[in-house]
Amino acid sequence: MAETKSEFILETVNVTKQFGGLTAVKDLSIQVPQKSIYSVIGPNGAGKTTFFNCITGFYKVTEGDIILDGESIVGLRPDIIVKKGISRTYQNIRLFQNLTALENVMVGHHPRMKAGWFGAVFNTPGTRREEAETRKLAMDLLEFVGLKGYEYELATNLPYGQQRRLEIARALASEPKLLLLDEPTAGMNPSETEEMTEFIDNLRKELGITVLLIEHDMRVVMTISDIITVLDYGQKIAEGKPEEVRANPRVIEAYLGRGAATQHEAQAA
């Protein structure tokens, strides 16, 4: 996984997604540097999740190109894109509810496994080794996200915060180069949010992967992001380091309305 072909792990070039007459994402170009934490923010309905769905291949983009590590992945099926190294979590947690935590993570490793029907039935040495390795990896990942001891619990029985972390463990099991997190702190209380923020920061430090983040919570975004892109009505309205974005009147306007923006300016002056 370590080889890097491009300065940017992910580039989107003028990505546009239309649903009938509605343009959900318009001409969006971003460049995500290797091993960065890159956030996409914006008010509700700004097209953030649609953008994620375009990157992961769930939606076919109407126009534009998506380049992962120097290779175009536009138009590929979701399962191929995971193999290429992008994995994701969901805004409204979408675990395999009736599978155990361990099984969830092991499913995540699916694209890196080879065993087929015959391997499973005849229990070949290769299959057995692969299965054991996957199990080990899944156990380690569960420990990494702090779910040691919950391996055999059904996903649906885990508390909310743990479900979030289990989803991240599942995404990590596919050994991604780029991890897409869709509002990982949604529905969390302040202390849980802080924990999660630290955890995301750790992902980069310990595993060396790039994180592309959609987030609502400004504090989280401002704390950990290297670069932020702000969307409104499917278009990029600002981009830059957290402090630059924070001061941008268009951003404040998009979030809080025009009045707030002028007020903010007045206060700053």
Add this chain to the structure above:
Amino acid sequence: MDKELKFTWSDILKYGAIAGVVAIYVILVGMVEAFNERYIISETVNLGQIALFAPVFLLGYFAANTARQIKSAGFAILASALVGLVGGAFVAALLFLGTHVNLREVFLNVSPELLGILHLGQEAMMGAIVVNLIVGAVVGFFGGLFALAPHKWSNALLVGLSIVLLMGVMQELMSITFGNKDWYKPIGKFIYAQKGLSWGGAILFLVLGVGYSLWRSSGKFRPAARVAKMPTKQRLSISLAAWALGLLILLALPRFLGSYPSEILTTVGIYIIMGLGLNIVVGFAGLLDLGYVAFFAIGAYTVGILTSTGKLATVGWSFWMALPVAVFLAMLAGVILGIPVLKMRGDYLAIVTLGFGEIIRVVVLSDWLKPFIGGAQGILQIPKPQIGEFVFKKPEQMYYIVLAGILLVGYVAWRLRDARVGRAWKALREDEDVAEAMGIHLVSTKLMAFATGAAFAGLAGAIFAAKLGSIFPHSFNLIVSINVLSLIIVGGIGSLPGVVVGALILVGLPELLREFADFRMLFYGALLVAMMLVKPEGFVPEKTHARELSEKEPLAPGIEPETPARETI
């Protein structure tokens, strides 16, 4: 029930009326009369009476269950007895009406014999009405008692009564099977009277059932837990010994059982093979396939065409040569029929596969293929399987082929379940979009499920053809698909032992009750509805489902599942 809980006198009337209407329904469809000769306990209790008063018992149970949440236990018992009384009144009213008005012009089943049964042994009309009321009230009362008894006891009683019922129903089978064995004669004489269990036998089985259930619930009976605590080596040898013993029993079974029970077991076995296959498609991968019988038919007809020595003889292969071809063709059909439905989900998939099943049936019946597969006349003279000089002629011998099939198919299903493929199937079942986003190739994973399930059905069909020696299109009705699906649901969807239990209940039991044949669908319907209400996870739930549905096993100490507290900025 979102409404405020309440239980008033009008509710008693309502429950009683439901009980009465169901009882009248059971009477009018002819169940009571058909079952009346099946004595469970000598000269006292027969299946007809059980069918007649079961609704009253159940409604009494439900009434007490609801009533005790609001009012006292005494009131609940009274309510259930009154519900029974009302139910009894309905039956009495039918009796009265039937005696004075000729109901037979509309309801064929209201024969003088039936009315005689409803007299419950009383000569005079007045006496019969009173007895009906009293019996109704008493049965309702017991239903209420059952609801109020501690769960441990009511459960134990249920187990005891089920065993009594089962043993009563099995009388004929037992005497066919063991009748001429010396060791059985004294036992049989003690257990059974002329018709039904003797009182001694009934009490013995009741006590055994209750005792066993109480012992289990006392927590002392925990062989699995005890074995789990042992060191690995010992545990391994114990489980090995258990498997060996089980296999030995299965191998020896036909020797003890003889021809007729072996015949029943072979039929059950063929359904087990099909169940294990459909369980992969529906239980693991969550693809609701209602045309499953098509693959069964393909397996059977392939063996029929390739091996028949009758009018339609072709190559005249042996069973063993035709078998892999049958399995392969069924598998191929699974893939071919799978391709057009790849994009469909849930209900749509069910409808389309339902259509496939019908297409196969109609094609088999068609004039177009008649020269090859015989149309409605079917294929005759399919030879029995043969190894060397040994021919699998009798049911006791076919049993081994079915057993081998089950073991093979069961092994494959078991291996796949916990492997990469099985996990992919289960992920697919849980959430197709996410499964794809986790790198699972939907097309190949789905086709693999269809192919595996179809191959199992093909094997079952091949054995079926060889077992019967002749096959006809009407053996491959939609009802086969529905039977297989029902047995999976009853057993516990996704569970391998569940398939065996489901097949024994839905295919094995009806064979024990020949009177039952007319009411089979009624029974299935009632059982499925009851299962969905009371035990949706099935009799032997898939391990994970069991954990999900039972609240007894808590999470790690101090942690409870919580609903997310939604807050957005």
